[in-house]
Each structure stands twice: as C-alpha cells, then as structure tokens.
Amino acid sequence: MENKLDLLPLELPGYKLERPMLIAGPCSAETEEQVLTTAKQLAAQGVKIFRSGIWKPRTRPGAFEGVGTVGLPWLKKVKEETGMFISIEVATAHHVYEALKFGVDMLWVGARTTANPFAVQEVADALAGVDIPVLVKNPVNPDLELWIGAMERINQAGIKRLGAIHRGFSTYDKTKYRNNPEWQIPIELRRRIPNLPIITDPSHISGKSEMIAEVSQEAMDLNFDGLIIESHMCPEKAWSDASQQVTPDHLKLIMDDLVVRQSAIGEKPRVTLDELRKKIDLLDQQLLETLSSRMKISEAIGKYKYDNNITILQTRRYDEIMNKRRNQADENKLNPEFVVKVFEHIHEESINRQNIVMNKELAKK
C-alpha cells in the first residue's frame, strides 16, 4: 500500500520546532492552581509546549476522568501568563470544538481513539478547515496500518501539520515497560513516511519516572524528533498516573543529561561508517546463504518424512533446538530472547517448506 501523507512542517505560530521538540505538562489538569504552578515551573525551565489532559479515557469506570471543559480556561491562562503553547488530547468532535474555542494550539489523538476508525473519522471531520498541528498516538495494539490509517483520515480532512506519537503497545504479559516500545514499529513508520515527525512518549512507555531518562535517550539515538513527558508539580499527589510523572526540576535534569546526536552523517566519519556497513552487507549475505542451506536441509527432511510417513512437526526436537540455541545465545554474546525469536521464525519457515515438499509429493501421485 502506498503511504502518502500531504505534510507541512510541524510548526507553531512564530515557533520553529527543533529536535528534540519537547512537550511537557501534567497527565491531567486537576485544579487551576496545579495547572498554573506546574506550567510556570516548566516555562522557567524553557519548556515551550504545555500538555495537559482535560478528558481522560480510563480503563475502568470510577477512576478520575478529567475535569472536562472547566479546565480549558486554566490552559488559556497558562498561554496568557507564560507564553507557552497549549496542547490537549481530543477523542470526540465535541472535544475538538471546545479546544478550538479556548485557543488550544495543538491537539493529539490518544491511543485508544486511534484504535477506533469511527472515532478518528469523527475527530477528522470536526477538524475540517482548521489549520492546527495534530499528533496521532499509536493505537494500543501494535498495528502500524491502523496508526497510518488514522493519520490518513486526519490528513484527508486537511490537516497537514501532522506528527506521530509513539507511546508503546499494550501487552498482556508484565514486562519492565508499562507499554512495550516495539521500536521496530516507529522505525518502520519512519522508513515508510520519512518526513513525518515522530515524537516519543517515554512516560507511557516506561510507566515509571525513574525510567524516563533511559527511554528518552533511546528515542534520541533512534533519531526520533521529540519527547512528550508528563510533568507535575507534585507527582506523588497526582490524580492520575502518579508513578510516571516527574517534577519540572527532574525534567530539567533529564533534558540536561540527554545526548542529542546528529542525524546527518558528516564527511569525515562517513569513510569508517561505509566500511562498517560493507561488513554488515557481507555478514547479511552470509546469513542469507546459511538460511538458504538450512532450508534445503529442511526440504530433504520433508521428503524423508513423506517417504516414511512421519509428521512434519517434531515437538521434542523443536524443544531441544530452542533450549540449545537459547543456551548458545550467551556464549555468542547474544540476547537469548532475540535468539529464541529468530529461531521461532526459522522453525515456522522450515515447517512451511516441508509442507510444500509434502504437497508436491502428494500431487505427483
């Protein structure tokens, strides 16, 4: 499928966004005092774009669902008193109209909304004819097409200042992340739509304040364009997402420590990079040849199994292989989880190949 978005740079009036673009502010607007105090502290740290949740989609009923429209005048005040741009999440046409009424500068579509094309279309229709930057969070499920589809809907409504927010993906298993980053998905998004800015949300990926620096650094090293970080004047008292918010002072430390490497490859290091890349090309070639030889053996095994009436899947052998390869990972200084994933894919393909052999043999009869 073609991935074409009609894009303009993600700019705000009178403010050119530079890498890393930073959006910071509390998970939720709670009170006028909390919003203004947090905003002033952030503005003092040089933050230019303030975020705050007004309507909060919650997993279960009964949790704090945001203050709603009453919070919008507080944000307007933030804009007037600090000069920061203000940004909020919208999930319905009503949210869009209210946000625009109160001069919100930038909007984002949340992960749960992105997952629902009807909701995204409603937001897109409400945005028709409006020139405002819109960011689209990845859907909760690791579905790149759904993410791109949501951006296409917003783009088709005429929004050209578009960006993506990578906030990680829900998993049933508990991992060290609140939402698994699955970096390969935003990397693939970058490959497909190179001029689309991608902003990382380390707060929702990590779910804990002490991991935000690490995830932010990873985002920068993957050449993503910005960060959206939840910051609250008093995180432990926050009405939502207390564990993943940082104080404005903590945010400053994170930003000061962040190493922002250049994305372009300069003249001098190119020589060594070229050499290293040649080595990678050669190794990849060897990997492919090895894989091809392995598949040929699988096919021979497939023929043997056909002739001897044996099932393709041999669970005990498969199990033995997986255990061995997992142990060999360490010896080869490889991550065992990575090795297991690779061999799962190899096994799947090996089974497919044997299936094809068996079917061919069968057809000969």
Ligand SMILES: C=C(O[C@@H]1C=C(C(=O)O)C=C[C@H]1O)C(=O)O
């Ligand atoms: C190749 C075989 O068939 C299947 C594929 C395997 C593999 O590719 O490593 C292992 C076990 C079987 O499930 C085999 O039986 O050895």
